[in-house]
Amino acid sequence: MVRSIKNPKKAKRKNKGSKKGDGSSSSAIPSMPAKVWQPGVDKLEEGEELQCDPSAYNSLHAFHIGWPCLSFDIVRDTLGLVRTEFPHTVYFVAGTQAEKAAWNSLGIFKVSNISGKKREPVPAKPADDDSNMDSEDSDSDEDSDDEEAGGSGAPVLQLRKVAHEGCVNRIRAMTQNPHICASWADTGHVQVWDFSSHLNALAESEADVSQGASSVFNQTPLVKFGHKDEGFALDWSPLVPGRLLSGDCKNYIHLWEPTSGSTWNVDTTPYIGHTSSVEDLQWSPTEPDVFASCSVDGNIAIWDIRLGKSPATSFKAHDADVNVISWNRLASCMLASGSDDGTFSIRDLRLLKEGDSVVAHFEYHKHPITSIEWSPHEASTLAVSSSDNQLTIWDLSLENDEEEEAEFKAKTKEQVNAPKDLPPQLLFVHQGQKDLKELHWHAQIPGMLVSTAADGYNILMPSNIQTTLPSEL
Numbered sequence: 167m168v169r170s171i172k173n174p175k176k177a178k179r180k181n182k183g184s185k186k187g188d189g190s191s192s193s194a195i196p197s198m199p200a201k202v203w204q205p206g207v208d209k210l211e212e213g214e215e216l217q218c219d220p221s222a223y224n225s226l227h228a229f230h231i232g233w234p235c236l237s238f239d240i241v242r243d244t245l246g247l248v249r250t251e252f253p254h255t256v257y258f259v260a261g262t263q264a265e266k267a268a269w270n271s272l273g274i275f276k277v278s279n280i281s282g283k284k285r286e287p288v289p290a291k292p293a294d295d296d297s298n299m300d301s302e303d304s305d306s307d308e309d310s311d312d313e314e315a316g317g318s319g320a321p322v323l324q325l326r327k328v329a330h331e332g333c334v335n336r337i338r339a340m341t342q343n344p345h346i347c348a349s350w351a352d353t354g355h356v357q358v359w360d361f362s363s364h365l366n367a368l369a370e371s372e373a374d375v376s377q378g379a380s381s382v383f384n385q386t387p388l389v390k391f392g393h394k395d396e397g398f399a400l401d402w403s404p405l406v407p408g409r410l411l412s413g414d415c416k417n418y419i420h421l422w423e424p425t426s427g428s429t430w431n432v433d434t435t436p437y438i439g440h441t442s443s444v445e446d447l448q449w450s451p452t453e454p455d456v457f458a459s460c461s462v463d464g465n466i467a468i469w470d471i472r473l474g475k476s477p478a479t480s481f482k483a484h485d486a487d488v489n490v491i492s493w494n495r496l497a498s499c500m501l502a503s504g505s506d507d508g509t510f511s512i513r514d515l516r517l518l519k520e521g522d523s524v525v526a527h528f529e530y531h532k533h534p535i536t537s538i539e540w541s542p543h544e545a546s547t548l549a550v551s552s553s554d555n556q557l558t559i560w561d562l563s564l565e566n567d568e569e570e571e572a573e574f575k576a577k578t579k580e581q582v583n584a585p586k587d588l589p590p591q592l593l594f595v596h597q598g599q600k601d602l603k604e605l606h607w608h609a610q611i612p613g614m615l616v617s618t619a620a621d622g623y624n625i626l627m628p629s630n631i632q633t634t635l636p637s638e639l
Contacts, residue, residue, distance in 0.1 A: 203216065204588075205554060205555075205556055205595065205597065206532055206554060216597065216598075218598060221285060221629070222594075222628060222629055222630075223282075223285075223626055223627060223628055223629055224282045224283060224284055224285055224613065224627040224628070224629050225252070225254075225280060225281065225282025225283070225614070225625065225626065225627040226282075226624070226625070226626050226627070227277075227280060227320075227321050227624070227625045227626075228598075228622055228623065228624050228625075229277065229321065229323050229622060229623050229625075230621070230622030230623060231260065231262075231273050231275060231323070231325055231622075231623075232262065232273075233262035233263060233264040233265075233269070233270070234262070234263050234601075234618075234619075234620045234621070234622075235260040235261060235262055235263065235273070235334070235603075235618050235623075236261070236263050236333070236334065236335060236336070236603050236604070236618070237260065237261055237334060237335065237336040237337050237350075237603070237604050237618070238258055238259065238260035238261075238337060238604060238606070238616070238618050238623070239258065239259050239260075239337055239338050239339045239347070239606065240256060240257070240258060240339075240606050240608055240609070240616060241257040241258060241259055241339045241344045241345075241365065242339070242341065242344040242609065242610065243255075243256075243257050243344070243610070245610070246610060247610055248610065248612065249610055249611045250611075250612065252280070252281055252282045252283070253278070253279045253280050253281045253282075254278075254280040254282075254611055254614070255276065255277070255278040255279075255280065256276070256277050256278075256280065256608060256611070256614075256616070256625070257274075257275070257276050257344075257365065257368065258273070258274075258275050258276075258277070258616075259272065259273065259274055259275075259337055259339055259347050259361065260272070260273045260275070260334075260337060260618070261273070261330060261333075261334020261335075261336075261337045261349055262330070262333070262334060263333045263334070264333065267331065267332050267333070267353075268331075270329075270330045270331070270332060270333055270334060271327040271328060271329055271330050271382055272327065272328045272329075272330045272334065272337065272347075272349060272359065272361075273325055273326070273327055274325070274326045274327075274328070274361050274364040274365060274368065275323060275324060275325040275326065275368070276323075276324045276368040276369075276371075277321050277322070277323050277324075277625070278321065278322045278324070279319060279320070279321050279322045280321050280625060281319070281321070282627060284629075285629040286629070321625075324368055324371055326364045326367065326368065326383065327381075327382045327383065328359070328361070328364070328382070328383050328384075328385045329382050329383065329384050329385070330349065330351065331351060331353055331355070332351040332352045332353035332355075333351065333352040334349050334350065334351060334352075335350040335351065335352055335396060335397065335398045336349070336350040336398050336399075336400045337349045337350070337400075338400050338401065338402055339402075340402045340407070340408065341402060341404050342407040342408075343407060343408075343427075344365075345360060345361050345362035345365050346358065346359070346360060346361075346388075346408075347359050347361055348400055348402065348410055348412070350396070350397055350398060350399075350400050350412065351396070352396045353396065354392055354393050354394070354395055354396045354397075354414070355390055355391065355392050355393070356390070356391050356393065356397075356400070356412045356420075357387035357388075357389065357390045357391075358387055358388045358389045358390075358410070358422075358430065359385065359387050359388060360388055360428065364383075388428050388429070388430075389429065389430050389432075391412070391420070391422075391432045393412065393414040393416070393418060393420070394414060394416045394418060395414045395415045395416040395418075396414065396415055397412065397413055397414030397415050397443070397444065398413075398415075398445055398446070399411070399412065399413030399414070399419070399444045399445060399446050399447040399459065400412050400413075400447065401446075401447040401448055401449055401457070402449075403449045403454065404449060404451055404495065405449070405450075405451075405452075405453075405454040406454050407424065408422075408423075408424025408427075408430070409421075409422065409423060409424065409449075409454075410422035410430070411447045411449070411457060412447075413444030413445075413446075413447050413459060414443070414444060415443040415444075416443070417438060417440040417441060417442060417443060417444055417461065418436035418437075418438065418444070419436055419437040419438070419444055419447065419459060419469075420432055420433060420434070420436050420437075421433045421437065421471060435475060436475070437469060437471075437475045437476075438475060438476070439459070439467045439469070439476055439477035439480055440459065440461035440462075440463050440465060440467065441461070441463045442461050442462035442463040442487075443461060443462040444459050444460070444461050445460050445461060445462060445487065445488060445489050445490065446459070446460050446488075446489065446490045446491045447459050447491075448491050448492060448493040448501075449493070450493060450498065451493055451494070451495040451498050452498045455470055455471045455472050456468065456469065456470050456471075456478075457469050457471075458491055458493060458501060459477075459491075460483065460488035460489070460490070460491045460503060461487075461488060462487040462488075464482055464483060464484050464485060464486060464487065464488060464505075465480050465481060465482055465483060465488070466480070466481060466483040466488060466491065466501070466503060466513075467479070467480040468480070468515070468518075479518060481518065481523075483503050483505075483511065483513075484503065484505035484506075484507065484509060484511070485505070485507060486505050486506040486507040487505060487506035487534075488503050488504070488505055488506075489504050489505060489506055489534060489535055489536065490503070490504045490535060490536070490537055490538045491503045491504075491538070492538045492539045492540050492548065493540075494540040494545060494548075495540065495542065496540070496541075496542070496543075496544070496545035497545040497546075499514050499515050499516045500512060500513070500514060500515070500525075500540070500545075501513045501515055502538050502540060502548055503538070504534075504535025504536075504537070504538040504550060505534070505535055506534045506535070507534070508529065508530075508531040508532045508533050508534060508535060508552060508554070509527065509528065509529050509531070509535075510527075510528055510531070510535050510538055510550055511524050511526065511527045511528075512524070512525050512526040512527075512562065513525065526562055526591075528560070528589060528591075530558065530589060530592065531550070531552040531554055531556065531558070532554055533552050533553035533554040534552065534553045535550060535551070535552050536551050536552060536553055536602055536603050536604065537549075537550070537551040537602070537603065537604045537605045537617075538550050538551075539605060539606060539607060540607075541607050542607050542609045543607075543612045543613075544561070546561055546562045546563040547559065547560065547561050547562075547593070547631070548560055548562075549605050549607065549615055550605075551602040551603070551604070551605045551617060552602065553601070553602070555597060555598075555599060555600055555601070555602055555619075556595055556596070556597055556602070557595075557596040557597075557599070557602060557605060557615070557617050557624075557626075558592060558593075558594065558595050558596075559592075559593045559594040559595075559596075559615075559628060559631065560589075560591045560592060560593055561591055561593045562591055564590050564591045564593070565590050565591075566590045593628075593630060593631070594628040594630060594631065596615075596617075596624070596626055596628070598624070599617060599619035599620075599621060599622075599624055600619055600620050600621045601619050601620035601621075602617060602618075602619045603618050603619060603620075604617065604618050605617040605618075611627075613627045613628070613631040614626070614627050615627070615628075
């Protein structure tokens with residue numbers, strides 16, 4: 167982020183739909199030595215505001231679908247397993263947090279014409295030449311270069327809504343059959359839905375026509391199961407199609423086994439191993455009968471459903487509530503966890519028997535961790551969101567290299583005043599959203615992240631997120 171004084175004339179010219187003061191014109195950025203602005207450390211002077219530097223992103227867009235969404239999921243599609251060319255198209259499912267219970271809905275939507283431009287971490291030209299990248303807001307009217315930006319105009323949002331009883335705490339799409347989705351309601355019910363008709367309608371619709379759903383469809387779920395209390399924990403098995411876990415605030419975990427493509431048998435005898443609310447669940451990426459859970463009691467438990475309804479092992483993970491966990495699908499021994507005290511840790515599960523399995527622990531964030539997820543393309547990379555309104559990206563393989571740092575400063579021909587106390591593993595900091603709740607990597611578009619917050623969604627592709635994929639793809 168760049169620190170600058172707001173240009174009143176620029177503000178008046180900006181599209182009124184933009185929620186952030188993120189100007190894409192170089193005139194908004196003063197010509198002063200670059201300084202790394204630290205959230206929670208540096209303070210803005212009177213008359214100053216943060217401006218987004220578009221050269222830090224290959225792509226950055228914002229949109230909303232009405233009411234805020236606490237949870238969403240990216241739906242796998244058939245547009246290609248590895249997509250690197252702009253413009254992009256992405257399918258989502260999400261659930262609202264409306265003011266009144268009856269106003270809630272599940273959203274099934276497509277965002278197309280997501281434009282962007284491949285940028286180098288060290289610009290070859292002055293930043294001015296790159297400043298006309300497509301604005302991050304989907305209703306922005308700022309110009310972009312058709313050839314260089316990989317598409318032109320704003321992203322197109324097409325939305326269909328299904329009525330939902332109560333607020334949606336969490337929603338997840340099945341990996342193997344992405345039209346099948348599970349939702350957790352604050353009424354205490356978990357429901358499974360078939361959204362194939364909505365996804366098909368979106369796929370067949372004209373990509374250049376932006377439309378919001380004025381009507382709400384009434385649809386009956388495939389199955390509905392009532393917990394003793396509401397909950398948040400929900401996860402589909404990546405190995406057994408249709409196998410589902412749901413956990414509630416009464417510390418109960420229930421296993422759902424598919425009996426056909428559209429029916430489930432929910433085990434009414436819960437798995438019990440925590441003393442407080444179960445906050446998150448993750449199936450093992452390699453063992454079909456093993457899963458992990460985390461809880462307000464500060465513990466993480468590892469379970470094997472073949473061994474009964476108690477944990478195979480349980481250990482103290484944080485000094486406060488453990489809000490979220492993520493099991494690394496590229497390095498299955500690694501489990502990440504985020505806590506209410508702002509810390510997050512990485513554990514090597516192979517070291518559990520030896521006692522201390524923590525291989526990395528970070529105290530960068532000072533407010534609760536709300537989401538954490540390993541990259542599906544880089545085993546050492548993960549993204550974290552926090553109540554401090556920051557989305558951070560980390561690469562655990564990085565360490566301080568003074569020679570490389572000196573070479574970078576020589577390339578940029580300026581002294582970058584980077585704080586000495588920033589962790590070397592911190593790769594990127596994204597801001598501009600209020601009350602961040604959840605993030606997901608796109609499994610089919612390397613380097614793309616999507617986040618949801620109280621003021622809507624961001625789609626971002628930081629320019630310094632490098633992948634090991636062949637460059638010609």
